[in-house]
Amino acid sequence: MAEYIAPIQRLVEEFRRLPGVGAKTAARYAFAALNFTDDEAVKFADAIISLKRDVHKCPICFGLSSSPEKCEICANESRDPSIICVVENAKDVMVMEKVRGYKGTYHVLGGALSPIDNITAQDLTFDALVERVKAGDVKEIIIATNPTPGGDTTAAYLARILEPYDVEVSRLAYGIPVGGDIEYADEVTLYRAMEGRRYF
Amino acid sequence: MAEYIAPIQRLVEEFRRLPGVGAKTAARYAFAALNFTDDEAVKFADAIISLKRDVHKCPICFGLSSSPEKCEICANESRDPSIICVVENAKDVMVMEKVRGYKGTYHVLGGALSPIDNITAQDLTFDALVERVKAGDVKEIIIATNPTPGGDTTAAYLARILEPYDVEVSRLAYGIPVGGDIEYADEVTLYRAMEGRRYF
Numbered sequence: 001m002a003e004y005i006a007p008i009q010r011l012v013e014e015f016r017r018l019p020g021v022g023a024k025t026a027a028r029y030a031f032a033a034l035n036f037t038d039d040e041a042v043k044f045a046d047a048i049i050s051l052k053r054d055v056h057k058c059p060i061c062f063g064l065s066s067s068p069e070k071c072e073i074c075a076n077e078s079r080d081p082s083i084i085c086v087v088e089n090a091k092d093v094m095v096m097e098k099v100r101g102y103k104g105t106y107h108v109l110g111g112a113l114s115p116i117d118n119i120t121a122q123d124l125t126f127d128a129l130v131e132r133v134k135a136g137d138v139k140e141i142i143i144a145t146n147p148t149p150g151g152d153t154t155a156a157y158l159a160r161i162l163e164p165y166d167v168e169v170s171r172l173a174y175g176i177p178v179g180g181d182i183e184y185a186d187e188v189t190l191y192r193a194m195e196g197r198r199y200f
Numbered sequence: 201m202a203e204y205i206a207p208i209q210r211l212v213e214e215f216r217r218l219p220g221v222g223a224k225t226a227a228r229y230a231f232a233a234l235n236f237t238d239d240e241a242v243k244f245a246d247a248i249i250s251l252k253r254d255v256h257k258c259p260i261c262f263g264l265s266s267s268p269e270k271c272e273i274c275a276n277e278s279r280d281p282s283i284i285c286v287v288e289n290a291k292d293v294m295v296m297e298k299v300r301g302y303k304g305t306y307h308v309l310g311g312a313l314s315p316i317d318n319i320t321a322q323d324l325t326f327d328a329l330v331e332r333v334k335a336g337d338v339k340e341i342i343i344a345t346n347p348t349p350g351g352d353t354t355a356a357y358l359a360r361i362l363e364p365y366d367v368e369v370s371r372l373a374y375g376i377p378v379g380g381d382i383e384y385a386d387e388v389t390l391y392r393a394m395e396g397r398r399y400f
Contacts (some may be wrong), residue, residue, distance in 0.1 A: 004294055005266045007254040011247040017240070018229045029218045031291050033251055034264075040217070041252045045245035047211040051233055052241045054207040064234075066205045091231050094204055 003027075008034070060132070062108040062125050064090045073097075073105055080104045082139040086129065086158060088112050088146060096144060104142070107132065112150035113157055124154075126161060133165045143171040147192070203227075208234070260332070262308040262325050264290045273297075273305055280304050282339040286329065286358060288312050288346060296344060304342070307332065312350035313357060324354075326361060333365045343371040347392070 004012060008030050015026035036044065055064055058071035061084075065071035073079055073093070083104025087093055093106045109124040132138060143158055145151035155171050162169050175193035176185050185193070204212060208230050215226035236244065255264055258271035261284075265271035273279055273293070283304025287293055293306050309324040332338060343358055345351035355371050362369050375393035376385050385393070 003298075005255065005264050005272065007247075007250050007266055008264065011251050014244045014247045017232070017236075017244070019232045020225075020228070025220075027291075028220070030251070032217070032219050033248060034255060034290075036217075036248075036252065038252050041248050044214045044217070045248045047207075047214045048233060048236075048241050048245045048248075050207050051211050051230070052236065052238050055205070055234060064205055064208065066207055072205065090234075091227075098203075 004030075061093075061106045062090070062110060062128070063093045063106050078103070082137050083142065084129070084132065084138060084140070085142045085144050087144045088151065088154070092144065104140070109145070109154065112145055112148070112154040114150045114153075121157065126158070129158075130161060130165075133162065133167055138165075138167050140168045140170070143169065145171075147174050204230075261293075261306045262290070262310060262328065263293045263306050278303070282337050283342065284329070284332065284338060284340070285342045285344050287344045288351065288354070292344065304340070309345070309354065312345055312348070312354040314350045314353075321357065326358070329358075330361060330365075333362065333367055338365075338367050340368045340370070343369065345371075347374050 003009065004027070008027075011030040011033060012023070012026045015021055015029045016023065021029070033041070033044070054066055056066070056068045057063075058065040058074055060070055060074045063071050063073065069075070074081075080103050084107050085096055085102065085104055086107045086109060087096065088109050088111055090108050093108060096102060096106070107125065107129050109126070109129075111119055111124055113119060113121065113124070129141075133141070141158070141162060143155045145154045145158075159169050159171075173196050174189065175196055176182055176189065182190065203209065204227070208227075211230040211233060212223070212226045215221055215229045216223065221229070233241070233244070254266055256266070256268045257263070258265040258274055260270055260274045263271050263273065269275070274281075280303050284307050285296060285302065285304055286307045286309060287296065288309050288311055290308050293308065296302060296306070307325065307329045309326070309329075311319050311324055313319060313321065313324070329341075333341070341358070341362060343355045345354045345358075359369050359371075373396050374389065375396055376382055376389065382390065
């Protein structure tokens with residue numbers, strides 16, 4: 001006998017697919033879902049289905065788009081297409097968007113280079129980025145890959161393949177987080193902060 | 201502009217209905233759901249809908265049943281209907297079922313008495329329990345309400361309304377959890393453990 005009656009057990013197993021959700025949390029979610037009204041349950045189920053149906057990849061930047069055409073950012077005429085911020089994942093675009101000041105566009109690589117996971121340059125969207133640069137009008141590339149070994153390798157690779165083109169390439173600064181305390185910064189972050197120090 | 205594109209934002213809001221899920225966790229779940237295959241998404245959505253369609257209340261014990269008839273436990277002939285364990289919620293039945301040794305049946309009250317939340321005897325299934333007792337053949341009632349003020353009140357009320365009938369009424373023992381350390385037990389638990397001490 002399973003731990004719960006079949007319809008509940010099924011939903012528990014579905015919830016367990018979500019990151020960081022174990023058996024207890026999944027059961028808690030499933031029992032909460034029992035208290036949904038019919039309408040609420042349909043809305044929830046619909047939202048999951050709609051995700052697969054209504055989320056598209058932007059053909060220009062590979063970010064997420066709610067239409068099969070250009071995404072909202074690429075289509076927005078007030079954004080500057082001559083500045084491209086390169087990120088690993090689509091979610092990173094939304095993180096960067098919280099920095100209200102940025103008015104350029106994006107390019108989503110789809111991950112970071114990682115020989116261990118068998119992710120090579122062919123698996124990421126480097127070629128499409130180079131095409132965007134070749135098409136002209138791109139003045140600046142800001143690399144915003146993660147400060148991880150994979151992100152570092154990817155940034156170095158990007159800098160190399162972009163070298164032949166007349167475009168400025170930079171990478172986000174790493175250092176002590178604003179509001180942080182150097183006492184709690186790890187050595188690598190401190191080393192990066194030293195390296196990136198700015199003179200008055 | 202919402203934080204995410206519409207279809208993602210919608211799912212984020214649905215996930216936020218779940219207990220203990222805030223904005224960040226909901227976003228993490230929604231982005232994980234983006235990686236579902238079409239089949240997986242349909243299965244997930246289906247499991248939610250099926251919950252509303254396929255989970256019924258057992259007409260005898262008010263526990264959860266996967267059919268509109270008797271639940272699996274009430275229908276199981278190897279279970280002893282003369283012993284009834286009374287719990288607050290349907291989920292508690294599954295918790296009790298982990299105690300492999302119990303071979304009796306259950307009765308789900310649907311909550312605990314709570315004047316503050318306006319939950320009175322009429323809102324719970326006391327009457328149905330009394331009917332089960334009146335119908336005869338019930339020899340023992342084990343009260344397994346929670347060790348909370350509401351659970352205590354409910355247990356006392358149950359003991360009172362069952363008094364006229366020829367049935368043994370007991371309540372789960374409270375004390376130091378097995379594997380626990382008295383150093384870490386709170387005073388109320390220690391007091392209950394003292395009260396319930398057993399002589400050799």
